[in-house]
Amino acid sequence: MIYSIVAIGDPVLKTKAKNLAPDLAPADLQQLIADMFETMYYAHGVGLAAPQIGKAVRLFVMDSGPMVEVDEEDREEGEVLEAPIKRAFINPVMVSETGEMWGFEEGCLSIPGVRELVNRNADIVLRYEDENRQVHEEAFSGMAARIIQHEYDHLEGVLFTDKLSAFKKQLLKGKLARISKGDVKHDYRMRFAGEGKRR
């Protein structure tokens, strides 16, 4: 099932998400994860957090493939490519964020048409449960770390536009307000707080 993606302006995106209960039926969890992947691929995203489908729980999915795959002809001699990671992350805890800050133009399925440079640490360590509720503590870097940081922020009620300078925020204010009302082009199903409830 493909969910509608919640647009900026909905309070669920500003809510700190709650841990997923340990006794959630595995079949329900598998279905939710499968639906989130389906929704993410449908919208051509590389990450999707549960608040973006209106559920304030600590779960996100990611497939870094489209961001790290390089055409053979564009590949430089001896270049080390980042391995794509496709995974669901449950009840994640950011253990550390270290390394150099680097900038990248990020976008977000909840904020269609907006891309801005965001600086983040290069290396992270994340503790999380996988889709079988097994706990892992794992280091990530490169694009995978960035996507995880972006999705993790969603669980904390933070959007990438919250991390921009006051000046940038001021410039974007009108555009973001229009998006929240549904005045924006999008090629996947969305839900806008300004329009009332509908799926």
Ligand code: NI
């Ligand atoms: Ni996002």
